[in-house]
Structure formats: structure tokens, C-alpha cells
Amino acid sequence: MSEQLSNARLVKRLLFTVAAMFAFGFALVPLYDVLCDVLGINGKTNTSAYQPSVEQIDESRTLRVQFLSTNADGMTWSFGPDADELTLHPGETREMLFHARNPTDHAMVAQAIPSVAPSKAAAYFHKTECFCFTQQVLQPGESVEMPVRFIVDPALPADVKHLTLAYTLFDVTDRMPEKLAGSAPQAN
Known part of the structure; x- marks a missing residue:
């Protein structure tokens, strides 16, 4: 027992x-x-809405923000920013336009995944509007301008003078067939 x-x-x-x-x-x-x-590690950006407590711009500091764009394997779109970089003061709201074009003969769905470097700066980089929040659907030959509006928090450590915002664009067409069904061009 x-x-x-x-x-x-x-x-x-x-x-x-x-x-x-x-x-x-x-x-x-x-x-x-x-x-x-x-x-603030792994370059992940904050996904919650940023609410500055006081409209505070630190004009004593200037930061350089660099923009990079790459396509994941299998993504054929042309994709990139208006400019490679811009300068700003922490606390300032800025915007950068990215352009995408679908050169294929079929509709596609894409998702952009952002990252920020150096990784310790990611917690201070706040996107208030971004094409990365949703999937993008483009018809054959269609082009689109996609804005990203952001604020770099004035609490960013003083030793950070250069940030890089990088996007990788993924083809998610096979995983999002419902997006294609709702975006078909209307026949007249």
C-alpha cells in the first residue's frame, strides 16, 4: 500500500x-x-498612445533621426522614406512620409514592423500615427504615401544623439485573404 x-x-x-x-x-x-x-530592449517601439504632459521642446539639444527601410524575403514592393534622415529637438512633433508601390500584377497585403536603435532609445520614441499600425493593401501598380508622425521624449538620455527608425516590410497576403476581399477595385 x-x-x-x-x-x-x-x-x-x-x-x-x-x-x-x-x-x-x-x-x-x-x-x-x-x-x-x-x-526598452530589443528595439521594440512603444505601441501605446503618447500623451505629453506639457508641450515641452528641449531646444538645447538636437537629435539626428535616420530612417531605414528594407523588404523581407519575398516582398517585391518598392518601399522607402522621403529622406534618409532629419534633425529635431526632443519634444518636437515631426513627420516622415514613406512611399510604397506594388509593381506586381496582383493585389498584395503588407505589414511594416518597426524597430528603433539604439535599443535604450526605443522607450523614448513615440509614434502618434504610423502606417505600421495596420496592414497596407495595394492593387497592381498602385502607389501610396504612408506617414509616420512621432515625438522623441525630452527625457531621452543625454548621451543619445542619433536614433535610427527602421522598418521591415513583410508580404502577409497569404495570411490576410479577408483584406483582399474587402479591397477589390469596384467595377463601374
Whole structure:
């Protein structure tokens, strides 16, 4: 009887361990996102709306913001910013236009994923409007201007004088067929 009781306890402990490992596996992604958001690591930009407490521009500092754009494998669109860089004062609201063109003979859906470098600056880079918030649908040969409006928080560490905002454009057409169905050109 003692051996059966011992085996039953062992099975319960093993089942608990398996359940705990399964739960931990599901919790890793949200924990990682929270950690990146709190520490400003991995170049992830803040996805919540930025509300400056006071319209405060630090005119004593000038920052250089560089813009990069790349296409992921399989993405054929032409994609890029109006300018390679701009200068600004922390706290200033600025905008950059990006252009995209679908050179193919079929409609496509794209998603832009942003990142900020250096990673410690990501927590201070706030997008108030961005084409990366939604998927972009372009018909064959169609072009679009896509704005990104942003503010660099004046609390940015003083040793950061140069930021890079990089976008990678992904083809998500196969994963978003409902976007194509709702965007078909209307016949007259």
C-alpha cells in the first residue's frame, strides 16, 4: 500500500510539473513583451498612445533621426522614406512620409514592423500615427504615401544623439485573404 501511495504522489507531482511547464511556455511571450517594453530592449517601439504632459521642446539639444527601410524575403514592393534622415529637438512633433508601390500584377497585403536603435532609445520614441499600425493593401501598380508622425521624449538620455527608425516590410497576403476581399477595385 505504501508503494502505491508513493507512486500516486509521484504521478501527481509529475502532472503538476507538466502543467506548470505548459503554463510557463504560454506565459513566455507576454512576459518577454512586458520585459522589452519596461526595459526598452530589443528595439521594440512603444505601441501605446503618447500623451505629453506639457508641450515641452528641449531646444538645447538636437537629435539626428535616420530612417531605414528594407523588404523581407519575398516582398517585391518598392518601399522607402522621403529622406534618409532629419534633425529635431526632443519634444518636437515631426513627420516622415514613406512611399510604397506594388509593381506586381496582383493585389498584395503588407505589414511594416518597426524597430528603433539604439535599443535604450526605443522607450523614448513615440509614434502618434504610423502606417505600421495596420496592414497596407495595394492593387497592381498602385502607389501610396504612408506617414509616420512621432515625438522623441525630452527625457531621452543625454548621451543619445542619433536614433535610427527602421522598418521591415513583410508580404502577409497569404495570411490576410479577408483584406483582399474587402479591397477589390469596384467595377463601374
